[in-house]
Amino acid sequence: MHLPDGLLSNGVNSFCIPVSAALFYVCNRNVSKNLDETRASIAGAVTAFVFAAQMINFPIGFGASGHFLGAFFISLILGPYLGFISMTVILAIQSLFFADGGVIAMGANVFNMGVIGGFLSYAIFILLNKNIAFFSTRPGFLIASTLTGYFSVVAASFFCGLELAFSGIAPAAKVVPAITFIHFFIALGEAGILFTMLSFILAVRPELLAGYLKGEKEEFKTRGVKEVEAI
Amino acid sequence: MNRISRSSFFIFIAIAVLAAFFSPLASVNPDGLDWTIEKNTGPAVADAEKSDGSFLFPDYKIPFIKNEAASTIFSAFIGLFIILSFFRIFLKSAMRRVQPDACEKNGMKNSRNAL
Numbered sequence: 001m002h003l004p005d006g007l008l009s010n011g012v013n014s015f016c017i018p019v020s021a022a023l024f025y026v027c028n029r030n031v032s033k034n035l036d037e038t039r040a041s042i043a044g045a046v047t048a049f050v051f052a053a054q055m056i057n058f059p060i061g062f063g064a065s066g067h068f069l070g071a072f073f074i075s076l077i078l079g080p081y082l083g084f085i086s087m088t089v090i091l092a093i094q095s096l097f098f099a100d101g102g103v104i105a106m107g108a109n110v111f112n113m114g115v116i117g118g119f120l121s122y123a124i125f126i127l128l129n130k131n132i133a134f135f136s137t138r139p140g141f142l143i144a145s146t147l148t149g150y151f152s153v154v155a156a157s158f159f160c161g162l163e164l165a166f167s168g169i170a171p172a173a174k175v176v177p178a179i180t181f182i183h184f185f186i187a188l189g190e191a192g193i194l195f196t197m198l199s200f201i202l203a204v205r206p207e208l209l210a211g212y213l214k215g216e217k218e219e220f221k222t223r224g225v226k227e228v229e230a231i
Numbered sequence: 232m233n234r235i236s237r238s239s240f241f242i243f244i245a246i247a248v249l250a251a252f253f254s255p256l257a258s259v260n261p262d263g264l265d266w267t268i269e270k271n272t273g274p275a276v277a278d279a280e281k282s283d284g285s286f287l288f289p290d291y292k293i294p295f296i297k298n299e300a301a302s303t304i305f306s307a308f309i310g311l312f313i314i315l316s317f318f319r320i321f322l323k324s325a326m327r328r329v330q331p332d333a334c335e336k337n338g339m340k341n342s343r344n345a346l
Contacts (some may be wrong), residue, residue, distance in 0.1 A: 001264050025282040032325040038236045040325075044318030045243035048311045052250035055291060055307055057257040064256035064266035085321075098306065099286035099293050157263060179267040186263050205239050 001069070001161055001183075002094065003109055005102030009167040016163070017107030023115060024088055026047065027081040037088070044079050047086040051093065058189050066186025070194050071123070072152040075146060076198070077208055078123045087114040108163055112156045121152035131214050136214040142198055145212075149194035150187045157183035165197035244311075252309035254291070255300035 008016075023192040057065040057093040069088075075083035080093035082218040091109050101109045161179040165172035201208055210216040261269060288294075288306045296302040 002266065005271070007268075035322060035325040037322065040318050040322035041236060041240045042243070044315045045240045045247070048314045048316065049243045049247040050252065051310050051314055052247040052254065052307055055254040055257060055303070055310075056250060056310040057260070057262060059258040059260055062266065063260055066263055067257075088281040089314060089317055093310055093317075097287050098291050098310070099311065100291070147241045160264065161267070161298070164268075169268070173269050175267060178271050179263060182266055205235070205242065207235055208239060211346060 001109075001112060001157060002091070002101030003112075003160065003163070005103040005104045006012075007102075007167060007169060008105055008108055008163055009146070012163045014106055015105055016111040017104075018109035020088075020107045020115065023084060023119070024110070027084045030081045031085060035082075039078070043078050043082050043086055046074055047089060050074055050086070050091050053193065054090070054094075056187050058190065060182070060185040062182065062185070064182055064185075065182055066183070066189050069113060069117055069153050069156065069190055071113050071156070072121040072145075072149045072192055073197060075118045075122040076125070076212070077201075080119055083118050083122070084114050087118050088115060113161045116159050117152040117156040120155065121148050124151065133214070136212060138213060141209070141212050142195060142202070145198055146195045148190045150191040153187035153190045154180060154183050157186075247311055251304055251311065255303045255308045257303075 050068070050073065053068040053070060055067070057067045059065050071083070071087045074086045077083070078086060088110050091101060091113065092107055093110070095103055095106050125144060128135045128144045128148070129141070130136075132140075132144075135144040145180070157179050158176065161176035162172065164170060164175045164179070169175060198209070206216065260266075273301075288309065291303050291306040291310075293302045293305050294297070318344060
């Protein structure tokens with residue numbers, strides 16, 4: 001879903017770049033106030049994992065492939081602000097060093113994957129997690145986060161399709177359904193990887209996700225585990 | 232960094248390294264965006280979509296490494312190195328901004344140990 005340069009119109013770029021830049025500024029200010037060694041270290045490692053995971057394209061049929069997006073996963077582990085910065089770092093490195101996504105189109109890519117895939121999806125997940133008791137139990141958390149991860153990819157692709165349509169690449173009636181359709185299948189891979197990773201983390205390092213689980217955050221806090229403060 | 236943070240850090244790094252070694256197995260089929268563009272636009276747009284090769288490591292390949300798999304794995308490690316370096320610098324600058332005095336005495340010493 002990494003848009004290259006030369007596809008999007010100036011109008012679309014003029015909308016996406018300021019929105020993404022403004023959100024990056026807000027996140028940077030927020031994160032800088034309470035960044036410590038623990039959060040920065042884990043952020044570096046999680047970001048490195050998502051970067052490497054994004055390199056592995058898996059076949060999905062129809063002669064197409066997809067890869068892990070990871071924006072929602074990063075937001076879950078690091079919180080939405082640091083998660084957005086991490087996603088922006090990944091997209092910037094992919095664009096500047098590996099020609100994966102355009103430099104001018106970085107604003108649109110950050111908008112699709114960071115704002116929609118990360119921020120919006122995280123907000124929806126939090127609504128579910130905080131308002132429906134079942135989603136703050138371990139099985140409920142896994143179900144809610146897997147479904148939100150699925151949604152994050154489809155929603156990001158929908159906005160990507162809209163940007164292509166507004167840029168005059170193809171009519172909206174053709175390109176938006178097409179890109180959303182193929183991402184219904186790619187999102188299955190995302191949901192599978194997300195479910196596997198979150199189950200693994202719950203088994204070996206539940207501290208990282210304790211903020212979403214009823215009663216567990218308080219338990220870890222009383223034991224003096226710092227990681228639960230991060231989210 | 233305490234014991235739990237350190238182990239969390241190394242778990243994610245270990246999975247990232249594992250993923251880097253598996254990266255040459257990535258499917259060569261076009262991704263969702265490329266597939267959509269190929270199916271819904273003319274060849275001119277599809278050609279414009281391809282990179283012009285003026286990047287350091289285009290398509291996750293190191294130009295001077297002939298073996299494709301080794302080239303992809305090595306480029307993945309370069310990416311991981313850049314990301315970890317960024318967060319190290321980010322941590323230092325954030326700590327300097329928030330606690331300039333404490334940073335002089337203790338913070339910078341601590342941040343050097345991070346990552």
